[in-house]
Amino acid sequence: MEVKNPYMYNGETMTPKIGSLNVGTKSVYIESYGCAMNFSDSEIVLSILNDINYKNTNDMFNADLILINTCSIREKAELTVRKRLEKFNKVKTKNKNIKIGVLGCMAERLKHKLLEEEKIVDLVVGPDAYKDLPNLLEEVSDGHTAVNVLLSKDETYSNINPVRLNPNGVSAFVSITRGCDNMCTFCVVPFTRGRERSRDPQSIINELIDLRKKNYKEVTLLGQNVDSYLWYGGGLKKDFSKASEIQKASSINFAKLLEMCALAVPEMRIRFSTSNPQDMSLDVIKKVAKYKNICNYIHLPVQSGSDKILKLMNRQHTIKDYLKLIDNINNEIPNCGISHDMIVGFPNETESDHEKTLKLMDKVKYSFGYMFKYSERPGTLAAKKFDDNVDEIAKSRRLSEIISLQQKHSLFRNKQYMNNIVEVLIEKESKKSKSKWAGRNQQNTTVVFPKENYKIGDFVNVRINNYTSATLIGEAVNYSKK
Ligand code: SAH
Ligand code: F3S
Numbered sequence: 123m124e125v126k127n128p129y130m131y132n133g134e135t136m137t138p139k140i141g142s143l144n145v146g147t148k149s150v151y152i153e154s155y156g157c158a159m160n161f162s163d164s165e166i167v168l169s170i171l172n173d174i175n176y177k178n179t180n181d182m183f184n185a186d187l188i189l190i191n192t193c194s195i196r197e198k199a200e201l202t203v204r205k206r207l208e209k210f211n212k213v214k215t216k217n218k219n220i221k222i223g224v225l226g227c228m229a230e231r232l233k234h235k236l237l238e239e240e241k242i243v244d245l246v247v248g249p250d251a252y253k254d255l256p257n258l259l260e261e262v263s264d265g266h267t268a269v270n271v272l273l274s275k276d277e278t279y280s281n282i283n284p285v286r287l288n289p290n291g292v293s294a295f296v297s298i299t300r301g302c303d304n305m306c307t308f309c310v311v312p313f314t315r316g317r318e319r320s321r322d323p324q325s326i327i328n329e330l331i332d333l334r335k336k337n338y339k340e341v342t343l344l345g346q347n348v349d350s351y352l353w354y355g356g357g358l359k360k361d362f363s364k365a366s367e368i369q370k371a372s373s374i375n376f377a378k379l380l381e382m383c384a385l386a387v388p389e390m391r392i393r394f395s396t397s398n399p400q401d402m403s404l405d406v407i408k409k410v411a412k413y414k415n416i417c418n419y420i421h422l423p424v425q426s427g428s429d430k431i432l433k434l435m436n437r438q439h440t441i442k443d444y445l446k447l448i449d450n451i452n453n454e455i456p457n458c459g460i461s462h463d464m465i466v467g468f469p470n471e472t473e474s475d476h477e478k479t480l481k482l483m484d485k486v487k488y489s490f491g492y493m494f495k496y497s498e499r500p501g502t503l504a505a506k507k508f509d510d511n512v513d514e515i516a517k518s519r520r521l522s523e524i525i526s527l528q529q530k531h532s533l534f535r536n537k538q539y540m541n542n543i544v545e546v547l548i549e550k551e552s553k554k555s556k557s558k559w560a561g562r563n564q565q566n567t568t569v570v571f572p573k574e575n576y577k578i579g580d581f582v583n584v585r586i587n588n589y590t591s592a593t594l595i596g597e598a599v600n601y602s603k604k
Contacts, residue, residue: 150176151185155203156193158395159315159344160226162295164191165284167225167252172285174256182213187221187259192228194310196497203228204240211242221262223247227314231501233271243267249315250274250300253282273301273316275358280325283332290549292339292579296329297321298379299345303360304398306425307436307504308468308496311346318359320351323374323382330387339547339579340391343383348394349401351376377405384413391547392416393566396423396463399447400438404454411454418455419566422447423463427482428475431468436503441482448486459535459565462491464524467517469496469508476520480527487531489565490592493524529591536567536589543599544569546584548576569594 150171154164167189168178179185188210193199203224210222223245224236230248237243244262247255248271261268278300286294301318302311330341345351354365354373362370374382383392392413397406397420410416422444426432429440451458464479483491495517498510512520544563552558552570559578560570570593571584588595 148176148186149179149181149184150187150189151179151182152189152191153206154191155206156191156195156199156227158295158342159297159300159346160191160193161287162284162297162344163226163249163252163279164189165287165295166279166282167191167255168285168287169282170252170255174259178285182210183216185220187223188213189223189225192224192226194227194231194314194499196494196499198497200228207240207242214242221245221259223258225249225252227310230271230273230314231310234269237267237269245269246271248273250277252279253277275317276319276356278319278321278325280322283329286336290578291337292547292549293342294333294338294340295342295344296326296333297344298326298348298394299351302346303350304347304400304438305436305503307434307507308425308465308499308502310499310502313501315346318347318350319357320353320359322356323353323379326379327382327386330383330390334387334390337579338390339581340393341383341387343380343392343394345394346396347398347401349376349397349403349406351379353379375403375405377403377409380406380409380416381413384409384416388415390415391564393419395421397421399424399444402447404450407450407454410458417564417566418457419459419461419564420451420455421461421463421566422451424482425463425465426468426471426475427479428471431471431475434470434504434508435465435468441478444482445485457565459489459567460486461566462486462488464491464493465496466493466520466524467496467512469504469511471496471512471520476523479520479524483524483527483531487534488528489535489567490532491524491528493521493528495521532591533589536591536594539563539567539586539589539594541586543583543585544594544596546571546582548578548580548582550578563594567594568592569596571596571598574598 152164154161182188192203214220221244222242224243225247229246236246244267245258246269250273251270254270258268299320301316303318305312352359352375354369392415424444425435498505546561546563546569548559548561550560552560558570559573563569569584576582583599584596585599586594586596
C-alpha cells in the first residue's frame with residue numbers, strides 16, 4: 123500500500139480537476155496525474171489552448187481534444203495512465219474526430235514509442251514543449267500524428283498566466299524551477315524534465331500578486347529541488363560558474379526569493395515543495411522562522427536511514443548531515459511540521475539497512491510521510507548498475523513496517539496539539555461530515571471543525587479537542603481576519 127498525499131503531490135489517485143473558463147469554439151478535456159508540478163503544468167497548457175480558442179470541459183465524450191498529463195515516477199503511475207488510455211479509446215470509438223494527446227513525463231520518456239504502443243494517441247508532448255501545442259494541433263488536424271519532446275535550456279513558462287483549475291479558489295501552485303540536476307540513481311525525473319533552470323523572480327512575484335488580487339490565500343512554490351533555486355539572469359543552473367561577475371553579485375537564491383515572496387504578499391500563506399537536504403541552507407530555515415506568512419512546514423525527503431543506501435542512491439548527504447539539518451529546523455522554527463519521502467527495497471537494502479531507516483524515523487518522529495516500494499525505472503543509473511534484488515515479500519513487509527511506525531509518530535505529533543489553538547485556512551467541506559469544514563494548519567496537517575458561519579477562504583483559529591493519526595478535530599474560537 124502506498125500512502126496517498128491528499129494535496130495531489132505524488133497522487134496517482136488524483137482526480138481530474140476541471141476549470142470553468144468559457145471561451146473558445148473547441149473544447150479540451152484534461153486529466154493530470156503525478157506531482158503538483160504536473161497539475162500546475164496543466165494550468166499552463168490550458169492557458170496556451172485558451173489563446174487558440176479552446177475552452178476546457180469536463181465532458182470527455184463531447185470534447186474535441188483529450189489531454190492526459192502523465193507521471194513516470196513509478197511503474198504503477200504509468201500503468202494508471204495506460205488504463206486511462208483504454209478508457210479514452212472507448213471515447214474515440216464513439217467520436218472518431220476526437221484527438222488524444224499524451225503530455226508530461228511518459229511523453230518524454232517514451233517519445234515516438236508511445237505512438238507505436240498506444241495506437242489511439244495522436245499527439246506526444248514533453249514538459250518543455252507546451253508552447254508548441256498550437257502548431258502540433260495544426261499537424262494532427264488532418265490525421266497525422268505529432269511529437270515534440272525537446273527539452274529546453276530556458277523554458278520556464280514565465281510569461282504565461284495559468285488558467286487556475288483548483289476549484290476551491292483558495293490555494294494555488296506556482297512553479298519556480300524546472301528540471302533537476304541531482305541524478306539520484308533511482309529517479310527518472312532528470313531524464314523526463316531535463317536540466318535545472320530557475321524562473322525570473324519578477325515573474326514569480328507578479329503571479330503571486332495576481333493570485334492575491336483574485337482572492338487566493340495560499341500559494342505553494344514548486345520545484346523538484348526548490349533550495350537549489352538560483353536566478354542570475356536566465357540559463358541553466360549548471361552554467362552559473364560561467365556567468366559574469368555582475369550577474370553573480372546580483373544573483374537571487376532561494377532564501378532571498380522566499381523573502382521577496384513573503385514581503386510581496388504578506389496576507390497570503392506561502393509554502394514550498396520540495397526541499398532537498400543537500401541544498402537546504404540555514405538561511406532558508408531562518409527566513410521561514412522570520413516571516414509569519416511562510417508556513418512552519420518543511421517537506422524534507424531522505425529516502426533511507428542507511429548511509430550505505432544513500433550512497434548507492436547518489437544522495438549527496440549522510441544521515442549525520444540530515445539530522446543536523448533537522449536539529450537546525452527544530453531550533454530555529456518552533457512547532458515546525460516536518461514530513462519525509464522514504465523508499466524501501468532499494469537494491470542491496472539489507473534488514474540492517476531497513477532497521478536504520480526505522481531508527482531514523484524514531485529519532486525525527488515526522489508529522490507524516492510518503493512511503494514507497496522501490497520501482498525500477500528503465501534508463502536510470504540504478505536500473506543500469508544494480509539488480510532489483512530485494513524480493514517483493516520483503517519490500518511489502520518493510521513498507522508496512524515503516525507505514526505503521528509513521529502512523530504511530532503522526533498520532534504522537536497530533537496529540538501535542540490537544541487544547542492548543544491553531545490557525546486554519548478553510549479549503550473545503552470535510553469528506554466525512556457535511557456540517558464541518560476542512561483546512562490545514564501551518565504545519566500542513568488537516569483540521570476539521572463545525573462550519574458555523576465561516577466560509578471557504580477564511581482563516582480561523584481552532585481549538586483542538588480530538589485527533590486521529592491523519593486529522594486534528596476542533597472548534598473555532600474566534601475569527602482572525604487576514
Ligand atoms: N524532488 C522531487 C522528487 C520527485 S519524486 C520532488 O519534487 O519531490 C517524489 C518521491 O518519489 C521521491 O522523493 C522518492 O521518494 C519517490 N521515488 C522517486 N523515484 C522512485 C522510484 N524509482 N521508486 C520508488 N519511489 C521513487
Ligand atoms: Fe529525483 Fe533526486 Fe531530483 S529524487 S527529482 S533526482 S532530487
